[in-house]
Amino acid sequence: MFRVHCNKCFRHRKTDPTVPFHLAQCRHVICGPCLGQSSQERKCLLCGQALNTIQINRDMPTCVANYFEDPLRFQHLYRKISKFQADQRASDNxxxxxxxxxxxxxxxxxxxxxxxxxxxxxxxxxxxxxxxxxxxxxxxxxxxxxxxxxxxxEGTHTPEFKEAWNTFVSTSDTTQSDKPSGRFCLDANMNSRSTRSRSYDVDTKDFRI
The missing domain is CATH 1.20.5 (Single alpha-helices involved in coiled-coils or other helix-helix interfaces)
Incomplete structure (x- = not known):
């Protein structure tokens, strides 16, 4: 780490530990006596910019205290940060x-x-x-x-069938007797014919073929 000293009068902090030192916004270190000389103009004695300072001590904010840390520490931290971000990009890809x-x-x-x-x-x-x-x-x-x-x-009600049926009905009505009577039949040609192949005997009460 570098030695803290006043950039105006080159006074070292270790030589005069009781003298306060201040860090200006323009990144210049100024001791208390030199700061008193520039307090009236409120300008930096080195660069002439507007003077806005903070005292260098243990209560400094981290963003200011980092200027006084070992750069190697930040180098290792940078490597870790770089590796972490590279891994995250690879995971995203x-x-x-x-x-x-x-x-x-x-x-x-x-x-x-x-x-x-x-x-x-x-x-x-x-x-x-x-x-x-x-x-x-x-x-x-x-x-x-x-x-x-x-x-x-419609074929079962042809004129031939109706004529044969009427003949059969009229014949059966006129030939009812106790004697064997002929029966009316229809052949395949729809012609009426009389047959006595079957008869009914009233006395014997049976059929004879």
Whole structure:
């Protein structure tokens, strides 16, 4: 550490420990007697700037006391501060790099999801088309089945069938007796024919073939 002395009269603090020394805002050290000479003008005796001083003692603020510390102490502190800040910058850069990697991964996943969504949409369109075709197919066959049933129902009431049925009813009404009677049948050609293959005997009360 340097020796504290007055920059005006070069008086040393160790030589005159009772003399107060002051540090001016212009970074000049002035002893008490020299400060008394410049107190009237309130200007520094060395540079002429406005005089604003603080007494050098143990009660000085840290920002002022640091001027009287060993520079090596600040050099070591500077190295620690520099290393700390460099580590923090490296950590920040690493975090940014990892975030960038995560963003790239999310981008690839999003592109994959978009492709999957497009494929699913195409499949949905195809399935809707297939369902529409199946519904059309089912409706066509249901309509065809209804037409066949309607045609079959109308076929049982043809004029030939009605004429044969009326003949059968009139014959059965006029031939009721105790003797075996003929029965009216219809052949495949819808022609009426009389048959005596079956008869009913009142006395024996059984059927004879």
């Amino acid at each position: 690493l975090g940014f790099y990892r975030q960038l990697q995560q963003l790239e991964q999310n981008k690839r996943q999003l592109e994959g999801f978009c492709k999957m969504e497009a494929q699913l949409n195409r499949k949905v369109v195809e399935e809707k088309k297939r369902i529409a075709e199946l519904r059309s197919y089912i409706a066509y066959h249901e309509d065809a089945q209804k037409r066949r049933r309607h045609s079959a129902h």
